[in-house]
Amino acid sequence: MPPERHEGSGAAELPVPMAWMYAEYLADELLRSGDLMEPTTLEFRAGRDALALTVFLLDGAVAGALPAARVDELRLLTASGTPWRQWVRARLAAPVAGGTEADLALARSAWRWLEETELLAADLEAIGQLPPWEPDEGAEEGLEEEARVWTPAWQLGxxxxxxxxHLY
Structure with missing residues (x-):
């Protein structure tokens, strides 16, 4: 169902950020259908916000259902090693096609949260350097702490x- 826009007929009415809300809805549905994470976790929020930003900032991506070509674009934009962070910054600095100032304010708020919030996560680089044998029981707790680092939310999301x- 494509988003509808209600700009309001009078000065007292507020614009409804339908483009952002629809992008957030699509991201939420993609994450829930993949059943990757509990929806109540901060990691889920990071994934939803990162995906919603990507959908919202794609030109015209929120104009209707998510076609296969847009899914391919999402895969390419979110792939490891891509300059996603720079892409988001550049897109947020320019007017967004199909979005209002209210949409852009919510998108910028999501981006601030993704950049400024750090989540405790597994340190994948440290895990790769672990010895090939299993540590004894006493060392397991210390190892667990050492293998976790504070990571910006966008890097997890x-x-x-x-x-x-990919699972869509």
Whole structure:
């Protein structure tokens, strides 16, 4: 169902950020259908916000249902090693096709949260350097702490969003 726009007929009416809300809805549905994470976790929110930003910032992506060509674009944009962060910054600095100022304000708020919030996550680089044998029981707790680092939310959300798009 494509988003409808209600700009309001009078000065007292507020614009409804339908483009952002629809992008967030699509991202939420993609993540829930992949059943990758509990919807109540901060990691899920990071994935939803990263994916919603990507959908929202794609030109015309929120104009209707998510066609296969757009799914392919989402896969490419969210893939590991892509300059997604720079792409988001550049797109947020320019007017967004099909979006209002209210939409852009919510998108910028989501981006601020993704950049400024850090989540405790597994340190994938440290895990790759673990010895090939199993540590004894006493060392297991210390190892668990050492293998976790504070990571910006977007760095967790982007791979989660990418995986959800692949499972779509």
């Amino acid at each position: 982007l791979p989660l969003g990418h995986l959800a798009v």
